[in-house]
Amino acid sequence: MRTHYDALIIGAGIVGAACASELAQAGLHVAVVEQEIVGGGTTAAGMGHIVVMDGSLPELVLTSYSQQLWAELLAERPADHEHLACGTLWVAADAEELAEAQAKQARYSAHGIASRLVAAAELYALEPLLRPGLAGGLLVPSDSVIYPPRSAALLIERARNHGAQVISAAVCALRPSGVLLADGQTLTAEAVILAGGIRSQALAPELPLRAKQGHLAITERYPHIIRQQLVELGYIKSAHASSGDSVAFNVQPRPTGQLLIGSSRQFDRSERSVDQAMLAQMLRRAVEYMPALAQLTVIRAWTGLRPATPDGLPLIGPAWQRPGVWLATGHEGLGITTALGTAKLLAAQLLGHSAPIPAAPYLPARFDKETAHG
Amino acid sequence: MAKVNVVINGRPISVAAGSSVAAALALAGVTATRRSITGAARAPVCGIGVCYECRVTINGQAHRLSCQVACAEGMQVVTDAAL
Numbered sequence: 001m002r003t004h005y006d007a008l009i010i011g012a013g014i015v016g017a018a019c020a021s022e023l024a025q026a027g028l029h030v031a032v033v034e035q036e037i038v039g040g041g042t043t044a045a046g047m048g049h050i051v052v053m054d055g056s057l058p059e060l061v062l063t064s065y066s067q068q069l070w071a072e073l074l075a076e077r078p079a080d081h082e083h084l085a086c087g088t089l090w091v092a093a094d095a096e097e098l099a100e101a102q103a104k105q106a107r108y109s110a111h112g113i114a115s116r117l118v119a120a121a122e123l124y125a126l127e128p129l130l131r132p133g134l135a136g137g138l139l140v141p142s143d144s145v146i147y148p149p150r151s152a153a154l155l156i157e158r159a160r161n162h163g164a165q166v167i168s169a170a171v172c173a174l175r176p177s178g179v180l181l182a183d184g185q186t187l188t189a190e191a192v193i194l195a196g197g198i199r200s201q202a203l204a205p206e207l208p209l210r211a212k213q214g215h216l217a218i219t220e221r222y223p224h225i226i227r228q229q230l231v232e233l234g235y236i237k238s239a240h241a242s243s244g245d246s247v248a249f250n251v252q253p254r255p256t257g258q259l260l261i262g263s264s265r266q267f268d269r270s271e272r273s274v275d276q277a278m279l280a281q282m283l284r285r286a287v288e289y290m291p292a293l294a295q296l297t298v299i300r301a302w303t304g305l306r307p308a309t310p311d312g313l314p315l316i317g318p319a320w321q322r323p324g325v326w327l328a329t330g331h332e333g334l335g336i337t338t339a340l341g342t343a344k345l346l347a348a349q350l351l352g353h354s355a356p357i358p359a360a361p362y363l364p365a366r367f368d369k370e371t372a373h374g
Numbered sequence: 375m376a377k378v379n380v381v382i383n384g385r386p387i388s389v390a391a392g393s394s395v396a397a398a399l400a401l402a403g404v405t406a407t408r409r410s411i412t413g414a415a416r417a418p419v420c421g422i423g424v425c426y427e428c429r430v431t432i433n434g435q436a437h438r439l440s441c442q443v444a445c446a447e448g449m450q451v452v453t454d455a456a457l
Contacts (some may be wrong), residue, residue, distance in 0.1 A: 220429075220437040221411070256411055297437050 002165070005031045007350070008179060008189035010171050010203070013043040014148050014336050015328050016195035017155035018343035024162035026347055031187065032156065033179065035170035039152030042197045042335065045304020047216065047252055047260055048148045049229055050337050051088055052140065054107050058313055058361035063334060064113055065357050066341035067142060073340065074146070080154060082147035084255045089118070089126060089228035090138040090235075091249070091289065097233040101138040104233075108140070115140045127226055129292045138233075145229060145252055148336045155339075174203050177324050191350055194319070195328040197335070198307040204319060208367045209330055212308040215264040215279050217301040223257030225292070232289060235263070247282040249289040259296065261286050263333075265306075274301050308332040313362055316345050320368040326350065327364045380449040395440035395451055396421065396428050407440060408454040430454070 007023045009016045012034035024030045050070050054060040074083050092098040101117060108115045118137045124130060126139070156166060170182040178188035194200045198211045235248040250262040264282045269275070279301055287294045307330050309315060315330040326349075328342050345362065348355040376391040382402045389398045396418045399407065406415035408429050418428035423442040431452040432438040440451070 222436060295435065 002029070002031075003185070003187050005029045005165075005187070005189040007031075007191045007193060008033065008187055009193045009195055010179065011041075011194070011196035011199070011329075012038040012152065012156060012166060013041050013195065013197055014039060014152045014155070014339040015197075015331060015342055016193070017152040017159070018339040019193055019195055019328055019346055020159035020164050021155040021162075022343035022347045023350070024159040024164040026351060027162075030159060030162075030164040031167055031189070032159065032164060033167045033169055033171055033181070033187070035168075035182075038156050038166070039149035041199070042304050042306065043152050044149045045214070045216070045302060046148055046333070046336055047250070047262060048082075048146045048151075048336050049088070049143065049252060050146060051143045051229075051334075052108065052113055053334060053337075054104060055312060058358075059334070060107065060111055061357050062314075062338050062341050062362070064111055065344075066338045069340035069344065070144075070146075070337070071142075074144075077154075081151045082145075082255050084145040084253065086143075086145055086253055087139060087141040087228050088143035089123075089230050090140070090233050091123070091130065091230055092135040092137050092233050094135050098135040100233050101136065105138055113140070114142060126228065127230060129225060129290050130230070131289055131291055134289075139228070143229065145254070146336070151336075171203060174322065174325060190324070191326055192324055193326045193328055193346065197329060197331075198305045200307070200327070200329040204322065204325070204327075206321075207315065207327070207329070207364075208310050209307045210267060210309075211269070212306040212332060213264075213266045213269045213303050214262065214306060214333065215274065215282055215301060215303050217261045217279065217283065217298045218254075219259045219261070219296045219298050221257035222259060222296055226251060226253050226259065226290075229253065230289070245278065247278070247285045249285050251286060251290065251293070259293075261293070261298070272303050272305075274303060306332045307335075310367075314338060314342060315364040315367075316342050316362040317349050317359060317364055320365045378445050378447045378449075380445045380447075380451060382451045383453060389445055391445075393445050395430065395432065395438075395443045395445055395449070398445050398451070399430070399440060399453070404453055406453060 006028035007030045009032045012032045020032045052063045092101045116139045120136050171179045172182045173180040201207050201209045229252045232249040245266045247264045252260040309330040315327040319325040319327050377388045387402045408416050416427045419425040421441045428440040429437045430440045
């Protein structure tokens with residue numbers, strides 16, 4: 001086995017897999033080191049919602065650019081990714097949220113993203129099971145759904161087809177120009193790319209990451225009872241809050257006819273076990289918006305850890321004070337969507353090409369206390 | 375012996391009171407309960423509510439475990455495998 005690579009990627013989640021695919025296609029000798037299975041961590045725990053989000057301008061730019069990249073990738077073999085072009089219907093409960101839907105529509109429109117305001121009557125025509133009394137919504141047709149572990153495996157397969165190696169091992173430390181594996185072996189590389197989600201912090205304790213745990217539940221198959229991914233507009237208030245526990249109505253149709261029910265946010269919970277009280281609160285929220293859900297059978301519930309940064313944007317680029325180490329982590333709840341854009345940004349920086357979108361908002365150095373402003 | 379009348383895939387059948395829906399299905403000669411995601415016909419396996427292979431629609435409610443539900447007068451049972 002070779003022990004020196006152009007690029008050594010730590011973590012074969014969706015972000016590491018996308019980076020491997022991008023760099024291997026660029027002709028680099030790439031290795032991906034994964035301690036468990038491809039796409040088995042936070043990648044497997046998420047919803048796989050390919051969604052444009054506009055919490056901030058950089059978030060909008062990265063998610064919309066990434067969504068275009070997904071459209072190109074999915075066009076090749078959509079069924080293999082379990083792709084469902086269901087769109088997102090943002091649900092407005094009251095006049096205040098309807099005003100937010102209008103503002104959101106204007107922001108999307110300014111960035112060339114098609115969306116359509118939906119009055120109450122059309123809301124119920126689209127989704128008859130929503131509770132009465134809602135104000136309307138915003139339909140975003142270009143959003144869609146994939147099955148992230150499958151997509152991660154397909155990206156790894158593409159990387160392998162371009163010569164990348166996948167090494168089954170645990171990295172226990174970063175070394176100058178390489179990594180130390182748990183079995184004592186050292187691998188060296190021109191560039192080490194840390195793409196380990198929340199676990200990246202175990203190797204680089206200075207990273208400003210915090211685990212934001214989420215719960216999801218999946219039902220039996222009930223085909224066609226919802227058509228769009230349904231998300232309450234109140235989600236925006238709860239999603240990026242930097243403290244406190246919260247839940248939001250967020251229900252997704254799967255290609256199998258199952259429904260994926262979310263969502264929750266809890267800081268600093270170290271256990272991966274299901275918190276029954278939080279699960280109950282999340283399901284109650286879902287039933288408030290869609291009472292018929294109470295009649296369905298949930299077959300499984302689980303949790304995952306979103307790697308959150310203080311400003312809600314990922315860390316993409318050179319690590320500060322660690323020459324040769326690059327970061328591709330901190331994607332919070334948007335890592336599936338933004339994996340492809342992340343890989344393009346990282347590759348452009350590594351190879352000295354011009355970046356497809358401005359790289360500055362995601363540069364890790366913004367958190368370097370030695371040089372950061374204010 | 376007391377009897378109850380149920381309807382399985384539109385066909386009435388009379389079974390002993392206390393029979394499970396799975397038992398009624400067997401008496402009616404309905405061997406398949408549901409279809410897997412790939413379309414394969416499936417049938418009850420464990421009879422104790424663990425394998426979930428015996429799921430049928432009972433009175434309009436999908437995914438009921440037929441081995442765990444007792445027949446009741448007038449009950450409407452539909453198997454996915456019949457659809």
